[in-house]
Amino acid sequence: MTNTSQQIGLSFWAKTDLATRAEARRLLSAVVEEGADDFVGLFYNAFLADDEASTFLSHSVVHERLGKSLRGWLIELLCADPDAGFEAFDERQKQIGEIHARIKIPIHLVMAGSSLLKSEVSARLLEKDADRNTVIVALMLMSELVDYAIRQMSQAYVVGTTRRAQVDEAYRLVSLGQDxxxxxxxxxxxxxxxxxxxxxxxxxxxxxxxxxxxxxxxxxxxxxxxxxxxxxxxxxxxxxxxxxxxxxxxxxxxxxxxxxxxxxxxxxxxxxxxxxxxxxxxxxxxxxxSVAGMENARDPMTKALNRRFLPSILSREVALANSSGSSLTLLMIDVDHFKQINDKWGHLAGDTVLRQIAEVIMDNVRPCDFVFRYGGEEFLVALVETPEGAGVDIAERVRRQFMEHKLQLPDGDAITATVSIGVAGHRGHPDYAYLIDLADKALYRAKTLGRNRVEIDSAVAAE
Structure with a gap:
């Protein structure tokens, strides 16, 4: 270990001789692997009884995925070897912290969860018929490792929360900076x-x-x-x-x-x-x-919102949908064969196509909805308080109108183009990235099934 922060966080580890540490780690690993499912169950039982925590844990997908992730995290944590380098381990903890920040899990719940897990593992260690010195060393190593991991998560959480707050404020200013x-x-x-x-x-x-x-x-x-x-x-x-x-x-x-x-x-x-x-x-x-002049951060070509504001807006809309029980539907829209349009008619023609698909989209949504320029030729639309079925109807209307629309090129020619659209309805998952992924997968299916079509996310399609 050469990193100063690791040395500070794992000082007991550094002071323990190799043989003692190895014996303690074997005991610790045996306890965790033996009781991992029990630890996960205790974690859920405790936190589902907490009104604030249950908001984040009650969704079935979160329950299923987080249970597996928590079990894997515990085993990974106690198999980690600081002497062999901690880069991949640190990166994993930071990713977890960023996810916590994104779905706005309060940091005190994360700390409470780590405390509960430490207590339960400690109780199991003390029940073991093993050398007392080995048990004490195992307890100390476990406590250091858990605290070290939570510190890495917390640092990423603070950075993510700060960044989100800055983007929230920037979007607020941008919104006010419109007409x-x-x-x-x-x-x-x-x-x-x-x-x-x-x-x-x-x-x-x-x-x-x-x-x-x-x-x-x-x-x-x-x-x-x-x-x-x-x-x-x-x-x-x-x-x-x-x-x-x-x-x-x-x-x-x-x-x-x-x-x-x-x-x-x-x-x-x-x-x-x-x-x-x-x-x-x-x-x-x-x-x-009370509004002052603000920076303009819409996409200059299409007038859609820039993607940088997507986390601020979608995290807020997901939270609103969960708290009020209202609907939220995403459309992921992609212009078909856009590269061919650029190659055949040039990039100016491609820009014209993007401007006009943006106009068609905006003509079919309400002022309260959000239209983002998601990628090169991709747009993401958040339809607030809109059930998935109504979202499919809107998507079909956009698809038909764009297909029938004569796209005027700079040289006076007119062409037609088509779009593929993926539709996904929010069903309670607290992470907006999960909803985007569903819409993206539905779009991929629309493109693989022949393009110029609307597809819903696989969970609904299977029903």
Whole structure:
């Protein structure tokens, strides 16, 4: 061991003579391999009883994969040999820490988990009929190795969390750096449209359906999925959210009751509703007026979001979907035979194709959805509060429209092109990378089955 951080973290290891250490490691390895499944079971039983921890562990895929990974990690940990070099081992711990940061597992849960595992392994060691000195050395080595691994994870976790926070802030600034006046007027119009729909419903046909909650309107979707990122922590945003809750939970039920009575009571409730709408409009103006000029980080050619903001947005949308039980669907879209287009008509023609597929995609999604330039000719679309079936319909519409679209080239010629699309619906896994992987695999299947088609992820396709 030459690395100073390793020497500091594994000082007992360095001071123990080779023969004593070898005997202690044999004992430790025997205990862990013998009880690995029990340790994993104890880990899950303890943490599934914890409300905060169960959020991350309850998904079946996480349960299955993490159980195997935890067992393998324990055995790998206790077979690691610092004297032979720790590069691969360190890299593995850092990868685990980065995953923890990505799915936002609180670091104190990781520390609690390591403490539980150390306690259980220690208890098994003390039950062994072995030389007491060997048992003590095994206990010390185990404690050092676990602490060393957790320190490597924690360092990567802090770096990943810091980086994510920086990107979150950058995206917030970028969102605000778009055409602020247009965004403000669009949302004012959406708010007023909802208010008018409520009034038309009230004074329209008798027995008409109850008013749509404002939280489910176009304005409500924007507030939940866009404004929450753009204006995070703003007091005006909290005021708007409170006003929206007041409308949905108090005023709309009162309107339904008052409509049966009519007269002054209905007029009073409507005045209160109008006052709430005016309050939201005022707070909305205040929100946008606080915006300063921001950097522009959309893809300059297609106007889609840059991929660097994907982790911030998708991690937030996955968390929202899990906490609210709402739907989230991803589309992975790839232009078919794009290299042939570049080779035959040139890169300017290729750029034109990309711009126009981006336009077709954006024409078929809502302001609350997210469109990313994912790769060279790939786009990723996050459809918020959209079930997978509806996502397939949108994907088919994009595919048909693009196939029928005449793509105008710089020299005046017109060509047609097709796209392949993979669709994946979120089913509770806390890591957005898992959902992207499902969409990517569905796209791969669409391409291998002949291109110019839409395919859903394999888990759904098998059902």
């Amino acid at each position: 602020v006046s247009l965004e403000r007027e669009s949302q004012r119009a959406a708010l007023m449209e909802w208010g008018q729909s409520v009034l038309f419903g009230l004074f329209g046909n008798a027995g008409s359906a109850p008013p749509e909650p404002i939280s489910q309107s176009a304005f409500g979707l924007w507030l939940r999925h866009r404004a929450g990122m753009m204006f995070q922590g703003a007091s005006s945003l909290e005021g708007i959210e409170d006003a929206v809750q007041q409308v949905d939970r108090v005023l709309l039920p009162k309107i339904d009751e008052a409509r049966a009575e009519g007269g002054d009571r209905l007029q009073d409730v409507l005045r209160r509703l109008q006052a709430s709408i005016e309050e939201i409009k005022y707070l909305l103006n205040d929100l946008f007026q």
